[in-house]
Amino acid sequence: MAAGRKPRFCVLKADGTNCEVETAFGLSLAGAKAEIVPMNLLRWGEVRLARFDGLVVPGGFSYGDDVASGKVLAVELLSRLSADLADFASAGKPVLGICNGFQVLIRTGLLPFGEMGRPSAALVTNTSGRYECRWVRLSIEGEAPIVDGLPSHIDLAAAHGEGRFTADEQTLARIESEGLVALRYVDAQDNPTADYPANPNGSEKAIAGVTDPTGRILGLMPHPERFIAPFQHPAWHSGLHADPPHGLSLLRSVVALA
DSSP: OOTTOOOEEEEEEOTTBOOHHHHHHHHHHTTOEEEEEEHHHHHTTSSOGGGOSEEEEOOBOGGGGOSSTTHHHHHHHHHHSHHHHHHHHHTTOOEEEETHHHHHHHHHTOTTTOOTTOOOOEEEOOTTSSOEEEEEEEEEOSOOGGGTTOOSEEEEEEEESSOEEEOOHHHHHHHHHTTOEEEEEBOTTSOBOOOTTTSSSOOGGGEEEEEOTTSOEEEESSBGGGOSSGGGSTTGGGTOSOSSOHHHHHHHHHHHTO
């Protein structure tokens, strides 16, 4: 990339996506030039994914989460943009999936093993049986480049009804052995937990986010774009919030890879 040029990030938008504006704004604060790109423009070839330095699939309810959360958009990506997406990932460009975007990346197979068209995990209905909207504390796991430099523990806001990470025992063991867990839900003592509400969805192994084997593709359920300013934290008035805000730090880490 030319010195001084801001990396260009595609913020993908589909019908039902509802976090694209704040995600693009957060990326701009993190040093990127973010562009909201409707899926139709990529499908029709009017915009090419290759022109971007990074990709973010933001939160929301793409295509109403019909059939299952993120599934329709995942099928569309695999059927219409599979080669472009594979080339993008092979080039080592950073990819971030937030909440619904995480669900999409899991269903494409890009996460956790980088095997497109072969999904091996799922994000299913919260064990509480309802939509959960709350702040969560997370530990940063492993040494993936996309989370490099983040503090050992961060606070982010979570908001989802289908965020419980699950897979069969063999797959979970492989995820652990290959160091693909990037974030875990932790309790007040910073220990990984299965207990509600610190683990708001009942995710197995307290998994809140995973990377692919390159460490340059990340999916997570909590929303970094919802903590990019100090006043967004519930304890901002008491001075107990992070500086810089943890969500902004995470987005900066993603942008730094582009």
